[in-house]
Amino acid sequence: MENSKEKILQIKDLKKHFSIDRKTVLKAVDGITFDIHKGETFGLVGESGCGKSTAGRTILGLYEATEGEVIFKDKSVHDKKSKKDLKQLNQNMQMIFQDPYASLNPRMTVLDIISEGLDIHGLVKDKTERVNRVNELLEIVGLNREHRNRYPHEFSGGQRQRIGIARALAVNPEFIVADEPISALDVSIQAQVVNLLKELQEERNLTYLFIAHDLSMVRHISDRVGVMYLGNMAEIATSEALYEDPLHPYTQILLSAVPVPDPELERTRQRIEVKGELPSPIDPPSGCVFRTRCPFATDICSEEKPAFKERKPGHFVACHMHDDRYKDKFTQN
Amino acid sequence: MKKLLEVNNLSISFHTYGGEVQAVRDVNFDLHEGETLAIVGESGSGKSVTVQSIMRLLSMPPGEFKSGSILMNGEDIVHKTEKEMENIRGQEMGMIFQDPMTSLNPTMKVGRQITEGLIKHQNMSKEEAKERGLELLRLVGIPNPERRINQYPHEYSGGMRQRAVIAIALSCDPKILIADEPTTALDVTIQAQILELLRDIQSKRKTGIVLITHDLGVVANAADRVAVMYGGKIVETGTVDEIFYQPKHPYTWGLLGSMPKVDDAKGDLQSIPGSPPDLKDPPKGCPFAARCPHAMKVCDQHMPDYIESSSTQKTACWLLDERAPKVAPPENIFAGGDK
Numbered sequence: 001m002e003n004s005k006e007k008i009l010q011i012k013d014l015k016k017h018f019s020i021d022r023k024t025v026l027k028a029v030d031g032i033t034f035d036i037h038k039g040e041t042f043g044l045v046g047e048s049g050c051g052k053s054t055a056g057r058t059i060l061g062l063y064e065a066t067e068g069e070v071i072f073k074d075k076s077v078h079d080k081k082s083k084k085d086l087k088q089l090n091q092n093m094q095m096i097f098q099d100p101y102a103s104l105n106p107r108m109t110v111l112d113i114i115s116e117g118l119d120i121h122g123l124v125k126d127k128t129e130r131v132n133r134v135n136e137l138l139e140i141v142g143l144n145r146e147h148r149n150r151y152p153h154e155f156s157g158g159q160r161q162r163i164g165i166a167r168a169l170a171v172n173p174e175f176i177v178a179d180e181p182i183s184a185l186d187v188s189i190q191a192q193v194v195n196l197l198k199e200l201q202e203e204r205n206l207t208y209l210f211i212a213h214d215l216s217m218v219r220h221i222s223d224r225v226g227v228m229y230l231g232n233m234a235e236i237a238t239s240e241a242l243y244e245d246p247l248h249p250y251t252q253i254l255l256s257a258v259p260v261p262d263p264e265l266e267r268t269r270q271r272i273e274v275k276g277e278l279p280s281p282i283d284p285p286s287g288c289v290f291r292t293r294c295p296f297a298t299d300i301c302s303e304e305k306p307a308f309k310e311r312k313p314g315h316f317v318a319c320h321m322h323d324d325r326y327k328d329k330f331t332q333n
Numbered sequence: 334m335k336k337l338l339e340v341n342n343l344s345i346s347f348h349t350y351g352g353e354v355q356a357v358r359d360v361n362f363d364l365h366e367g368e369t370l371a372i373v374g375e376s377g378s379g380k381s382v383t384v385q386s387i388m389r390l391l392s393m394p395p396g397e398f399k400s401g402s403i404l405m406n407g408e409d410i411v412h413k414t415e416k417e418m419e420n421i422r423g424q425e426m427g428m429i430f431q432d433p434m435t436s437l438n439p440t441m442k443v444g445r446q447i448t449e450g451l452i453k454h455q456n457m458s459k460e461e462a463k464e465r466g467l468e469l470l471r472l473v474g475i476p477n478p479e480r481r482i483n484q485y486p487h488e489y490s491g492g493m494r495q496r497a498v499i500a501i502a503l504s505c506d507p508k509i510l511i512a513d514e515p516t517t518a519l520d521v522t523i524q525a526q527i528l529e530l531l532r533d534i535q536s537k538r539k540t541g542i543v544l545i546t547h548d549l550g551v552v553a554n555a556a557d558r559v560a561v562m563y564g565g566k567i568v569e570t571g572t573v574d575e576i577f578y579q580p581k582h583p584y585t586w587g588l589l590g591s592m593p594k595v596d597d598a599k600g601d602l603q604s605i606p607g608s609p610p611d612l613k614d615p616p617k618g619c620p621f622a623a624r625c626p627h628a629m630k631v632c633d634q635h636m637p638d639y640i641e642s643s644s645t646q647k648t649a650c651w652l653l654d655e656r657a658p659k660v661a662p663p664e665n666i667f668a669g670g671d672k
Contacts (some may be wrong), residue, residue: 046522157376186375187547191591191604198601212518216550219600220593257525259387259550261592263573266554274522277490287428329608 008175008207009036014068026282028054030231039187041208043222045215051231053308055213056177060093078235091121094168098180100160104152110163113150117171137166141196158189193285194221215258218241227251230289231281233308237315247317250290296321298329337541338364343401345386348394352613358565367539371552377609381544383559384511388428389418408604423450427502431514433494437486443497444482449502469500472573473530482608484600492523498571503534513545549592553577561585564610570644580662581648589666603665627652627660
């Protein structure tokens, strides 16, 4: 992916705040900036409540942005636009959901589920073309064409996720947000779905935003990975750099907490303890949002919010420890 | 070490409109003091049914004990009455469930949920039970227990709730702790804390833990021994090192292969094609035969016997028969390589 760095998406200081009542605001996403390149898989990780799903949905335009903008191929996602432009945008950006049980209408046949997008966007002329297209899609995702007349309850979790993928592919999108597409599935089925997503990407030059909390799977599928904490982006790097040389203390803690399937390694591995509880996004800490739980935090961390800067080529991090101005404040590093 | 639990030839079926589902078929295992036995397998492999039957939590009917025995301290508990079971649950064994929100009563203060068992089983007075409740909350690492004991579950975070569930399970000092996917619903940093907590309690009290999980990372982290279940049967069992470094069953190979590795290239994950068998009409032979890349004629017809490759490792696979061709496990299944 290194040579084709055409930006398909630019996310600029994106914020999404939800009003809880007249006085309180929940800052689910609080200013994230990054690009997604054409044909790559961008992994977005973080613990529950960090805002990764909200980020994904706001990027697609499913939520209005509070501030900032998302530019998809030179067009802003959130600007007012004509119905025709909006339709075109929606056709190019699709989503695969986490729960394959809840995201398929139980009263619709697979044929109707998959072809809903085809009908809305007028991509098929008549019934035969519609059926043919659905047959083709079912086969692409590894299902049987006879499955088209069945209802979702007749399928297993892995098969349902394949239907969800077929639905997303139906309108020939360029960009797909996959929000925890495999976390509801068994390990051996997860591998099937991940392999399918990768194959489809190679064939169709798709771009993915892959949201997940399973760090080892994200590493496997992603070209670049972003780590979110409490509505902020902590670090972005290529997946190798992030896993080999994590710069942000939160990324280090997160990686050290993942148990690896190797008993020998598990017995000897040192974990970095994280202290305290996740603060509320309604009242986030001043300065660096991670400082209340960070083992290295000093006074500067509560006074100034660290800038999200490129500290190594292609490796962005928001942490004062990597700021030359504050080098003397962090002695043990 | 003392044997706490012995499960012999356990078979359990469910009677449904579609027919009899043979969820657990001829399962054998035991658990010793101070050890953790992990049961791994896909959903529908029978792992949860197995442990729920140990707790006698399955409703019968639709469930039915077809055969076998569950010996606890040498005593069979399969045919105990509900009254007798009430004394065993909590006292002798505690259970931690997957979802801490649904296993706590939302309308009851956490304190009362912890002390309930103490008052019932250990004849404690309310005051004594509360003292003990505070101790337990401290033990599981809940800060500020004096305030927390009077709160409702919704005021706790996910990790806290699971700690409260563990405190309840531990309240009467059970010898056996059954943990059904205790960390699946939690974030990784919380998961690490809970696993550490379980290890800590185990070393203090010599608790025997049965851990059900599908996460092989958790298994590597927490287990002493592993039983791999597939299609209602245990297909392989051994120490954690044997299962990870010398696995003998093709299903175990498949499980290990479908985990992404630390140092792997961006190649395809090894997936297991197909889906698990329908236990309404389980295959006559090996349940994995239909998905097994090495399946032979005999595999469809006859269930293989367990073959011991060490005093601790047993595998039910025809490939280990001396007449079978030698098949080496795929190379890419071993975690981390030689790192």
